[in-house]
Each structure stands twice: as C-alpha cells, then as structure tokens.
Amino acid sequence: MNRSLQRHLNILDFALSSLWRRKGKNLALLAVYTLIIFIIASIVFFTQALKREADLVLQDAPDLVVQRMVAGRHDPIPVSYGTGIAAIRGVSEVTPRFWGYYYDPVTGANFTLVASDDQELKPEAISIGSGVARTSRISIGDFLPLKDIKGSPVLFSVQKIFPSSSELVAADLIQLRQEDFQRLFDFPAGRATDLAVSAGNPAELETIAAKIVHDFPDTRPILKSEMIRTYDSVFDWRSGMVLVVLAVAVLSFIIFAWDKATGLSAEEKKEIGILKSIGWETTDVLLLKSWEGIVISLSAFLFGVSLGYLHVFFFSASLFEHALKGWSVLYPEFKLTPVIDPYLICLLFLLSVGPYVAATVVPSWLAATVDPDAAMRS
Template sequence: MIRWFRVQVLMIDYTLASMARRKARNLGLLLVYAAILFVLASVTLFTGALREEAVRALVGAPEVTVQRMVMGRHALIDRDGLEALRAIRGVQWAEGRLWGYFYDTANGANYTMIVPSGGIVPSGGREAVAYGAPPEPGFVRIGGGVARSRGVAPGDWLFLLNPQGRLFKLRVEAVFPSASELVSADLVVLSEADFRAFHTLPEGVFTDLALGVRNPREITTIVEKAALVLPDCRFITRRDILRTYDALFDWREGILLALMGGAILAFMILAWDKASGQSPEERREIGILKAIGWETGEVIRARLWESALVSLFAFLAGYLLAYLHVFFFSAGLLRPVLQGWAVLYPEIHLTPRIDGARVLTLFLLTVGPYVAATLVPIWRAAVVDPDTVMR
C-alpha cells in the first residue's frame, strides 16, 4: 500500500516536472478550463439557490388566484364574482386583490402598486397582520429598489404622476427590509383609497380575486366548481405558480447551459487536440520512458495523472470562485443577463444551498469528458515503439 502510494507520488512529481516544461500551454489550459467551470458552477449554484428561495417565499402565495379573461386578456373582475366564490363550500375566504403596474416617467422604472390583502374592504374574514395592515391614505410603503432608484427614505415624500397627469404626494412610511427584496424590490404599497384614485378605478372592481381553501386536498374540486360559476375566469393555484417558477428556472438554466454548450464543445476539441497533437519532444519523452523500462500502462497512468491534476485544480478553482461570486458578491456577473432593460433590480442576498447531486453532476460532466477525451490520444502515443520515436 505504502509502496503504491509512493509510486503515485513519484508519478505526480514526474508529471508536474513534465508539465512545467510546457508551462504556458498548461497554465493557459488550466485557466480556460477553470473559467468554463466557474461559469457553469455559478449558473448551477445561483439557479439552485434562487429556486429554493422562490419555493420558500411563494409558499405564502394565495392558494387560488382568479383572473377574469376578456378576449384572451386579463380584465377587471367585480364584486358579484367575489360573492359567487364565497358561496362555494370549502372556500375559507375570498377577497378582491388590487394591484397593478405603474411606469414611472421620472426614472423609467416599472413599479408594482399593491393594496395589502387585509386592507381591502370587505376583507373577507382575513386578519391584517404585520405587512398586511394597509397604510393610511397619503402614506406608502416601498421596496428597496424603488427607494434606491428615487433616492427616498422613510419620512420623505414620494411624488408620483398618475397616468392622467395628476400629481400624487405620498409620504414614505417604511422601506421593506433588504432581506425581502427578492419579492419586494419594486413594490409600492398604498391604501385602497389612494390606489383607486391613482388609477381612476371605480368602486367595486378588483384586479383579480384570491381564495383561501380550508382543506388543500379540495383545491381541485373547488376550482372545478368555481369554473362552472365563473366560466370566463382563469384559475391559478399555488401549485401552478410554483410550477411556473420551476419551469422558469429550468429554462433559464437550460438557456445558459445551451449557450455554454458551444464553449464546452470547443474546449473538448482543444483538449483532444492538445492530447493528440503531441509535439515531437513529448513523443521522444514517451520513447525514452519506454526505453528505460516503463510499461505502456505506466506511461498511460502518468499521462492520466496530468489530465486528472489539470481537471481537479480547474474544478476546485472554478467551483470555489463560483461560490464566492454567487453567495458573497450576489452573482454580480450574471446580473446584466437577468436585469435586461429593467431599471429596478432586487439586491438578492441568497442563502447558500449546495445540492451535492448537482455539484457531482457538474464534476462528472466536465472532468469525465476531459479525461476521456485525452485518454485515446495518450494510449495511441504510449503504444509506439520507442525505437521509432527516438530515432
């Protein structure tokens, strides 16, 4: 055992000495390899953490959201719909939701204006708690993105021009904590009176409806019943929401990985080329090794150590840098991709989450092909007759 270990150590030493003779080429390869792994690991870690964050946040989403559709587009729903849903057995509470988008011409940002669910009359039996208590008319609570972009703090005035050009002067009551920015960055929470006045919305209409269901196993039945009562509505369950996000993250990861696919393939070709296009010097080295008594198996093992060392160091460097990038620097390099044209972007502080299976997959999908791509050329070089190469 000790002997075996020492043989391996000496082989590593020999490999390193051999690699040091082609320092620039091997360092270049290591850098490119580590860079590819850094991007792949960043995407994997970021998406994994975001997915978990989404699930943890959205378990609080309404059990069923009811959206009226007119000509295939989202339309306002009135109080009759609300009453009809309340009459369905098994519905714990039903309430109208008031929310909408607002494009702020002052900074070119889109806000989401919302009235807390407990703050809409009739409240439908839901108690207003913590964030749920609506602000007094004339006051707003805003998300961190809005506060940053408009440069306002609690106690300041927020001036907004409504779509008709009327100026609204609202006092900032609070800014939502930065830990919640993933869901609150662009929120402007205001009272029902202000919301209706701002958007010139008549009484008795809502953006959509939310339902609470006493027994989660009844959701399907209740949705079926509700679809009979309100045939022009679309029903979105919490499960649909979570599924949407699952699909979204899968897709986004897929897109990035597909883009990276080309880079990975190019890298594989490079690795193959490097291993197969051996310089006369390298071939002579192999010839000498064989001439002084190395067997083909030993030559292959020594060269495999080379691939393994490059892969391992590249993986460790790529993964560790990606971890720092995603969890200590808020994935700053991925930000332009995600932000698009948006003015507001949440400062996301992700809670680290390492999925062992995904990291292992990443390891096997990068290190495996690299070692495999170099194996055949190494074998072909190792079986040559020493006499031929040295001559």
C-alpha cells in the same frame, strides 16, 4: 511503503515535472478550464439558491389566484365572482386583489402598486420597498408624486419603508390604500385585478380550480404550486439564458477536450517513445497521462467550484448582474441563502473530470502502442 503506492507517487512526481516543463501551455489550459468550471458552478449555485428562495418565500402566497381572461389577455375580474367562488365547497376565503404597474417617467423605473386595507396606512400615504426609496432617493416623510389617469400629479407621503431584507419580494412595491388606488387609476367600481382564494385543505385545490373553470369559463385559476413551479422552470437548466450560457461553457469544454483528444504534439509523442525505449510499459505511460489529466482537471474543478461559490454568495453574482438587470432601472439588491447541492456538485465533477481524463488518456494509449523507434522518428 506499499510498492504500488510508491509506483503511483513516482509516476505522479514525473507527471508533475512533465507538466511543469510545459508550464506556459499547461497554466493557460488550467486557467481556461477553471474559467469554464467557474461559470458552470456559478450558474448552478445561483439558480439553485433562487429556486429554493422562491420555494420558501412563496409558501405564504395565496393558495389560488383567479384571473379573468378576455381575448387571451388578463382583464379586471368582477368582484361578484368572489361570491360564487366562496360558495364552492372547500373554499375558506376569497379576497379581491387590487394591484397594477406604474411607470415613473422621472426615474424611468416601473413600480408595482398594491392596494391594501391596512388600517395603519393613512390616506394619501404609502409604504414603499427599499428599491423604490433608493431609485427615487426618498425616505420616510418625503413625498412621491404619482400621476393619476388624467395626468395630474398626486402627492403621496412616505409613511414606511419595507425592510431591505424583503427586497426579493418588495423592492419595487408601493403599498397604498384601496381608495387611493382606485382614484389614481380610475379603476372600474366592482372590479378587482384578480381574486386570491384560500382553501382549508390544500389537497382540494385542484378540484376547486376545476370547479371555478366550470362555473366561470372566462377565468384562469393559478395554483400556488404553479407559481412556485414557474420559478423552477425560469431557473431550470433548460431555460433561456441559463441554457445559452451552459451551452457556451459546455461547447468550449468539448472543443478543448477535442483538441486534446485529436492528437498529441510531436514532442509528446517523442517523449512517449523515449519512455518506452528505456523500459516503460504501456500501462506506465497510461498511468502517467492519467495523472497528468487528473492534476489539471481536479485542480480546475476545485478552484472553479470555490470561485463560483464566492462569486455568487459573497459578491452577489456580480458578473450576471448586467444580464439580469436588462433594461430595468430598479433592480433588487439581495443576498441569497447559500445552497450546495451535493448531487449537482458530483455531477459537475463527473462531467468535467471524467471526459478530460479520458480525452488525455486515449490518444496517449494510441501513441504508446506504436513502436518506440517509430514514435521517436515521427
């Protein structure tokens, strides 16, 4: 066998024996390190999968949504604006959208009500998302009472339940006829919640949006790319809770790498002194400490990444569930499409294994350059 390889194997054998001698401490270290990598990997997998899902699902969203703003707030838009917008060159279709929210005092859940011109939907009948069916414990043929603006209950019969595979967009949806929607909320005639605009050529959307703002200064156009980008920014590593959890994980990593870097125990120093006095070179000691660092960090990285994947894609990120649910009563149950981004995994590898090995080697190098006699006596 190659002499250099044999040397590495011998030193690795020694490093493993040395780690095993202090197995209590090292197993605890491995567990903490694995936990940190597991949390970071779970966040990476979860946010990547959600971003990709939003990107794919929202490809069919309206090209442009036009809202009316009054005193900085979203206000119903006159349907007549649609005629002016439809006249803009490049606009192929303008459809008013009628939608709103309904707080259900019985279950405490918030539903999203969407009016549509679906001819299959009978008057006072609704199609509901699986989340609504689950929360209200109703199925096809049952009735769901919704209070109208005067407080009188209106009974809607459940005609259809959207497939559970659509929960990511429709868990809380209630689809009803437009006249039922207007009657329920006494929605002002000639107004819509907002306008969905389709353009023949997506490249013209920016120009169309600018023209809409010019012609209707009280409106705010939202491009499809902005809708998709919203989810990119929600699940970006710089945002909200993702940043908090990441910061906690990274800080704990720094603390425990700092603990390693700020010095060796007296026992470890003595061990280095003995090794040097029996003829080990400084490079041998450094190799030994590097292998110790690699064994711990590589094992933690591999365990942590695999556990993170299982947590997110097999157990639906159940540890994050409470943070995501917040106060909501109605929570979508969905399975995410697994995404493994090699770039992020490599980055995680470099940021976790590299600093730890460096934090192990540097103090050992300092100890290994001291006179063996002094090291043993210290």
